[in-house]
Amino acid sequence: MRPDPDALLNWYDRHRRAMPWRDSGRDPYHVWLSEVMLQQTTVATVGPRFRRFLEKFPTVAALAAAEDAAVMEEWAGLGYYARARNLLAGARAVVALGGFPRSVEGLRELPGVGPYTAAAVGAIAFDLPVVPLDGNVERVMARVHAVREPLPGAKPRLAALAQDSMQDAAARARPGDFVQALFDLGATICTPRTPACALCPWRGGCAAQAGGFAAELPAKAAKKDRPLRHGAHFLLKDADGLVLVRRRPPKGLLGGMLEIPGTPWRDQPWGEAEALAHAPVAGLAWQRLPGLAQHGFTHFQLEMALYLATVPRLVAPDGFEARPLDGLAPALPTAMRRVLALAGG
Numbered sequence: 001m002r003p004d005p006d007a008l009l010n011w012y013d014r015h016r017r018a019m020p021w022r023d024s025g026r027d028p029y030h031v032w033l034s035e036v037m038l039q040q041t042t043v044a045t046v047g048p049r050f051r052r053f054l055e056k057f058p059t060v061a062a063l064a065a066a067e068d069a070a071v072m073e074e075w076a077g078l079g080y081y082a083r084a085r086n087l088l089a090g091a092r093a094v095v096a097l098g099g100f101p102r103s104v105e106g107l108r109e110l111p112g113v114g115p116y117t118a119a120a121v122g123a124i125a126f127d128l129p130v131v132p133l134d135g136n137v138e139r140v141m142a143r144v145h146a147v148r149e150p151l152p153g154a155k156p157r158l159a160a161l162a163q164d165s166m167q168d169a170a171a172r173a174r175p176g177d178f179v180q181a182l183f184d185l186g187a188t189i190c191t192p193r194t195p196a197c198a199l200c201p202w203r204g205g206c207a208a209q210a211g212g213f214a215a216e217l218p219a220k221a222a223k224k225d226r227p228l229r230h231g232a233h234f235l236l237k238d239a240d241g242l243v244l245v246r247r248r249p250p251k252g253l254l255g256g257m258l259e260i261p262g263t264p265w266r267d268q269p270w271g272e273a274e275a276l277a278h279a280p281v282a283g284l285a286w287q288r289l290p291g292l293a294q295h296g297f298t299h300f301q302l303e304m305a306l307y308l309a310t311v312p313r314l315v316a317p318d319g320f321e322a323r324p325l326d327g328l329a330p331a332l333p334t335a336m337r338r339v340l341a342l343a344g345g
Contacts, residue, residue: 002164002165002167002168002205003144003165003202003205003206004168004170004201004202004205005165005168005170005171005178006170007201007202008178008181008182008185008201008202009170009171009174009177009178009181010201011181011185011201012177012180012181012184012185013177015184015188016180016181016184017043017184017187017188019034019043019047020034020047020050020051021033021034021050022180026124026125026176027125028100028121028125028126029059029060029063029094029100030054031120031121031124031125032090032100032117032121032125033050033053033054033087034046034050035116035117035120035121036083036086036087036112036117037049037050037053037078037083039080039083039116039117040079040080041078041079041080043187045078046078049077049078052074053074056070056074057071057074060091060094060095060100061091061095063087063088063091064088064091064092064094064095066088068085068088068250068256069247069256071084071087071088072084072085072256072257072258073257073258073330073331076257076258076330076331076332076333077330077332077333077334077337079333079334081254081255081256081257081333082112082255083112084256085112085250085251085255085256086111086112086113087112089111089112090110090111090112090113093109093110093111094110100121100125102122102126103122103128104118104119104122104128104130107121107122115132115133116132116133116134117132119131119132119133120132120134120179123175123176123178123179124176124179124180125176127174127175127176128175129166129171129172129175130163130166130175130179131159131162131163131165131166131178131179131182132179133155133158133159133162134183134186135186136182136183136185136186136187136190137158137162137182137183137186138151138154138155138158138162138218139186139190139192139217139218140182140185140186140190140202141158141161141162141165142154142158142208142217142218142219143190143195143206143207143208143209143214143217143218144161144202144205144206144207144208145161145207146207146208146211146213146217147161147217147218148217148219149219150218150219150220150221151218151219151220151221152221153221154218154219158218162182165178165182166178185200185201185202190214193215194215195209195214195215197209197214226296226297226299226300226301227267227299227300227301228267228300228301228302228303229265229266229267229300229301229302229303230265230266230267230268230269230270230302230303230304230305231262231263231264231265231266231270231302231303231304231305232262232263232270232275232278232304232305232306232307233259233260233261233262233263233304233305233306233307233336233339234260234261234262234278234279234280234286234306234307234308234309235260235306235307235308235309235339235340235343236280236281236284236309236310236311236314237308237309237310237311237314237325238310238311238312238313238314238322239310239312239313240313240314241324241325241326242314242322242323242324242325243260243314243322243323243324243325243328244260244261244280244281244314244316244320244321244322245258245259245260245261245320245321245322245323245328246258246259246261246280246319246320246321247259247321253297254333254335257332257333257336258321258323258331258332258333258336259332259333259336260306260332260336260339260340261278261280261320262278262304262339263275263278264278265302269303270305272288275305275307276307279307279309280317280320281309281311281317284309284311285309286307286308286309287307287308287309288305288306288307289305289306289307289308289342289343290342291306291342292304292305292342293305293306293335293338293339293341293342294338295334295335295338297335302335304335304338304339306339306342306343308343328340
């Protein structure tokens with residue numbers, strides 16, 4: 001049984017969430033930016049950062065013309081920094097094309113745009129009859145259709161069910177609203193724990209709710225433990241409040257972001273002598289500060305020690321920059337902010 005799109009759309013018209021990217025007349029730049037920001041990042045975090053990003057880069061042309069470093073520093077703290085690099089490359093591709101492609105296939109050709117983002121931009125900005133599969137949509141489909149196969153194996157079936165829900169005339173008349181209604185339903189009613197089934201516009205057609213096991217779905221395969229890696233970083237300060245930083249290579253983990261210089265990250269803890277061999281300036285009285293900074297990446301956990309040294313006047317060696325410590329944290333990725341916190345910064 002296919003649930004009633006009219007019921008969902010009527011509910012959405014009354015209860016839709018207020019979000020800044022919904023106030024822009026479905027500008028494809030705003031839709032694209034919001035969808036990229038929302039990947040792996042909460043709505044609460046994205047709201048103010050979305051507004052701030054648009055203040056600096058108000059149009060796709062402004063973003064395309066920006067310096068790489070300026071975009072990466074504005075992205076600092078949002079994580080998954082390849083998104084920012086792809087966003088910049090995508091903006092330049094859009095400008096070169098003379099505008100956003102208006103098909104899912106065309107959108108997929110933009111740098112960093114995968115099936116989900118292409119479908120989301122296509123549906124919301126251009127009313128294409130496609131349903132992007134995010135965690136909210138997966139959860140709704142798994143419960144409505146009582147799909148017990150665990151994720152990620154169930155994804156193809158859930159994607160097919162989601163697309164099938166767009167076949168009704170009411171959904172095809174308002175594809176962008178229908179997709180956003182699915183997002184809101186999963187985020188506010190059909191939540192991961194204790195879903196509010198009594199308030200759901202689709203409760204009458206939900207097989208899992210009828211069977212009393214909605215909260216058990218979607219089933220998920222057991223996660224593997226993430227390995228633990230170790231690093232040591234070096235905070236060099238001077239009397240004027242400058243500190244030494246460097247920019248990571250453009251590709252790879254935290255690519256293009258500023259960092260407090262340090263060792264590679266590896267499986268074994270670093271002894272003091274071998275760690276100091278990686279200090280950016282040798283021969284100083286490096287002091288290890290108490291504690292360890294901890295940060296979780298997708299595939300591993302990281303523990304980092306911090307060493308501190310001071311000099312009267314900081315002169316940055318080649319490949320490094322001297323930056324004021326005051327106000328530095330917002331330009332750093334979260335992992336480096338946690339390292340800096342060991343020094344009270």
